[in-house]
Amino acid sequence: MNQDRRTFLGQTGTFLILSASAALAWEHVLAGTPESAPNYNTKDHWWGMAIDIEKCIGCGTCVRACKTENDVLLEEGNFRTWVERYVVDTADLEHPRVESPNGGYAGFHEREVTGANLKMFFVPKLCNHCERSPCVQVCPVGATFESPDGVVLVDKSYCLGCRYCVQACPYGCRFIDRRTETVDKCSLCYHRITKGLTTACCETCPTGARALADLKDPKDPIHAFLRDHKVQVLKPQMATGSKMYYNGLDGSVR
Amino acid sequence: MTGVEGFIYPNEIELQWSLLIVLYPFITGLVAGAFILASLERVFNVQAVKPTYRLALLTALAFLLVAPLPLQLHLGHPERSLEMYLTPHTTSAMAMFGFVYLWYLMVVLVLEIWLDYRKEIVLKWRASQGWLRVVYGAMALWSDNIGDSALKLDDRIGKTLTVIGIPSAFLLHGYVGFIFGSIKANPWWSTPLMPIVFLFSAITSGIACILLLYFVTCWYRKVTVDMRCVDTVSKYLFYAFVVDFTLEMVDLIQRIYVSDESFRALDFMVKTRLFTSQIVVQILVGTVLPIVMLGVTQLVRMKEAARRAIYVMAGTLTLIGIFAMRWNVVIGGQLFSKSFLGYTSYKMEFATREGLLPSILLMILPFGILWVLIRLLPPWGHDEQPQTKQA
Numbered sequence: 311m312n313q314d315r316r317t318f319l320g321q322t323g324t325f326l327i328l329s330a331s332a333a334l335a336w337e338h339v340l341a342g343t344p345e346s347a348p349n350y351n352t353k354d355h356w357w358g359m360a361i362d363i364e365k366c367i368g369c370g371t372c373v374r375a376c377k378t379e380n381d382v383l384l385e386e387g388n389f390r391t392w393v394e395r396y397v398v399d400t401a402d403l404e405h406p407r408v409e410s411p412n413g414g415y416a417g418f419h420e421r422e423v424t425g426a427n428l429k430m431f432f433v434p435k436l437c438n439h440c441e442r443s444p445c446v447q448v449c450p451v452g453a454t455f456e457s458p459d460g461v462v463l464v465d466k467s468y469c470l471g472c473r474y475c476v477q478a479c480p481y482g483c484r485f486i487d488r489r490t491e492t493v494d495k496c497s498l499c500y501h502r503i504t505k506g507l508t509t510a511c512c513e514t515c516p517t518g519a520r521a522l523a524d525l526k527d528p529k530d531p532i533h534a535f536l537r538d539h540k541v542q543v544l545k546p547q548m549a550t551g552s553k554m555y556y557n558g559l560d561g562s563v564r
Numbered sequence: 565m566t567g568v569e570g571f572i573y574p575n576e577i578e579l580q581w582s583l584l585i586v587l588y589p590f591i592t593g594l595v596a597g598a599f600i601l602a603s604l605e606r607v608f609n610v611q612a613v614k615p616t617y618r619l620a621l622l623t624a625l626a627f628l629l630v631a632p633l634p635l636q637l638h639l640g641h642p643e644r645s646l647e648m649y650l651t652p653h654t655t656s657a658m659a660m661f662g663f664v665y666l667w668y669l670m671v672v673l674v675l676e677i678w679l680d681y682r683k684e685i686v687l688k689w690r691a692s693q694g695w696l697r698v699v700y701g702a703m704a705l706w707s708d709n710i711g712d713s714a715l716k717l718d719d720r721i722g723k724t725l726t727v728i729g730i731p732s733a734f735l736l737h738g739y740v741g742f743i744f745g746s747i748k749a750n751p752w753w754s755t756p757l758m759p760i761v762f763l764f765s766a767i768t769s770g771i772a773c774i775l776l777l778y779f780v781t782c783w784y785r786k787v788t789v790d791m792r793c794v795d796t797v798s799k800y801l802f803y804a805f806v807v808d809f810t811l812e813m814v815d816l817i818q819r820i821y822v823s824d825e826s827f828r829a830l831d832f833m834v835k836t837r838l839f840t841s842q843i844v845v846q847i848l849v850g851t852v853l854p855i856v857m858l859g860v861t862q863l864v865r866m867k868e869a870a871r872r873a874i875y876v877m878a879g880t881l882t883l884i885g886i887f888a889m890r891w892n893v894v895i896g897g898q899l900f901s902k903s904f905l906g907y908t909s910y911k912m913e914f915a916t917r918e919g920l921l922p923s924i925l926l927m928i929l930p931f932g933i934l935w936v937l938i939r940l941l942p943p944w945g946h947d948e949q950p951q952t953k954q955a
Contacts, residue, residue, distance in 0.1 A: 386574070386577050387574065387575055387576075387577040387578045388575070389574045389575055392573075392574045392575075394571075406905070407571075408571035408903070408905055409571060410571070410573075410574050412574075413574040435573075444747075444748065444749060446655075447655045447656065448655075448656050448657065448658065448746075448747075449653055449656055450648050450652065450653055450656045450658040450659035450661075451644070451647040451648055451651055451652070451653055451656075451659065452651060452653035468644070468647065469640070469641065469644075470639050470640065470641050470642075470644050470645060470647065470648075471639050471640015471641050472635075472638070472639055472640075472658065473580040473581065473640075474656070474658050474743075476575075476580045477580060477581070477747055477749070477750060477898075478747050478749055479749060480748070480749035480902055481573070481902070482572075482573030482574075482575050482576050482901075482902055482903070483575065484575065485575040485578070486578070486580070486640065490640075491640030491641060492640055492641065548748060548749065564902075564903035564904060564905060
């Protein structure tokens with residue numbers, strides 16, 4: 311091969327410098343993003359929630375707390391969590407009467423339930439933080455992702471605002487925040503739970519109808535909850551791996 | 565809440581995908597259909613449709629250039645759309661759009677048109693002056709080899725490209741159907757038949773579009789309509805439409821018979837909010853009527869003028885029907901709540917980003933592009949003599 315010493319040394323030098331830079335950069339790529347909560351290790355947690363329908367009184371405190379804590383617009387169609395009221399006639403189980411005025415933000419008007427064959431209950435809803443999230447699957451750029459501790463999050467600096475995830479969510483948990491033109495949803499108060507706190511909705515619920523659950527913690531009360539109650543997730547036929555476990559979920563709930 | 569009936573989830577008050585997203589499958593469908601018609605001549609050597617070959621290719625290109633625009637206009641952050649190429653999320657059907665699109669645009673369509681026109685581009689380059697000379701020189705990539713062996717090679721590569729192009733066109737529109745068909749949360753969309761139905765409706769709409777454009781260009785150029793050509797194209801339109809309609813009916817019958825949990829909600833929707841656009845416009849006026857009209861021309865001996873009139877009417881109705889089908893899929897799929905307990909409505913705006921006005925402009929734009937393309941690369945003249953007699 312025809313090559314003088316100067317060219318050889320130049321090329322070798324370039325190769326070595328570039329390899330060393332690439333190796334250094336790769337180390338940083340592998341290291342990932344440093345966590346803002348230094349004592350929190352994502353690998354030690356697997357978050358979900360226990361929701362006890364029999365305890366929910368439909369006061370809407372959770373909705374208000376969520377809006378305040380997470381700076382959610384006080385507009386129609388902007389809910390990270392909401393509460394629905396079901397009135398079911400035992401003679402017509404397939405046609406429940408459901409309402410959620412302003413997401414239950416101001417609670418519900420009293421409703422006289424007349425007739426012995428009516429039942430009424432409240433269903434708090436939020437993102438199901440599914441293990442196999444359809445929303446995560448369809449996001450074209452990976453702006454919606456599942457954290458290693460099982461929380462479905464949105465990187466708003468990356469979201470295109472294509473709304474495909476809104477279509478893909480079977481539970482209606484996503485909406486577009488018109489201020490950022492990006493998608494928004496329940497983050498399970500990730501900024502709180504990574505610091506050892508509970509979510510705003512669980513914190514403020516006066517009856518303890520909601521409880522944040524760490525399924526990887528063997529001492530978490532969720533295990534007793536799941537063991538002692540007949541629990542169900544919403545729309546189990548969707549096979550999304552929902553981690554919102556409901557006690558007392560009526561078959562009429564959609 | 566106005567326009568809402570029954571119970572919808574509180575976040576469902578806003579319809580996420582507007583008229584712009586109706587245009588997207590409609591336009592890509594025209595692309596795929598036009599290309600498949602063009603391929604008939606090239607691959608299967610159907611000489612009768614030859615007068616439409618180049619027109620179909622240019623039309624496909626004109627519409628394909630416009631296809632991503634409604635999506636861009638719809639995005640909350642169009643400036644981030646390049647991320648779909650740079651950091652695509654591989655499990656997302658939508659992320660693959662950029663790649664399918666680029667493949668089809670650059671590898672199949674542009675290359676095929678270039679190879680087919682190369683000789684004429686070089687001749688025009690040699691003959692033209694001024695800025696046109698620069699344009700044609702650039703289009704020829706400053707290569708003027710149009711010797712016999714070079715042209716033979718062009719033809720061979722062109723033929724191979726068309727063979728690759730047919731599955732690519734199938735992929736392009738089958739994929740658009742998959743974007744909807746793969747959403748399990750939405751029973752109106754979620755059917756494995758969706759990509760196939762989209763594909764056949766694409767072929768149908770593309771053929772109808774080229775048929776009409778051929779009539780328009782003949783009228784504009786004052787040349788006789790080649791009856792053998794329009795008879796053959798209309799025959800293909802008839803066959804494609806019958807297959808498309810059959811598939812849609814299979815889907816409908818299956819849904820009615822199975823009657824799963826979503827059926828009552830969807831049935832109610834079709835009988836109320838979608839009745840006009842689905843039953844009247846799409847099925848009766850936009851499908852059954854043109855199929856019957858085209859069927860009659862297949863069975864009954866008719867005068868040429870009568871056949872031409874029927875072809876124009878049937879082609880127009882077909883395009884209306886397929887547009888209605890896209891509307892019913894995209895908008896219809898968002899009118900019912902995923903709770904199956906209520907319905908919302910779509911309020912179309914006019915002069916807003918996602919309103920009627922930009923949609924109309926977006927539908928005019930491909931015709932403008934086609935006009936420029938036809939000026940630069942006339943699709944006729946190389947194998948026919950214009951006649952002065954108007955048919």
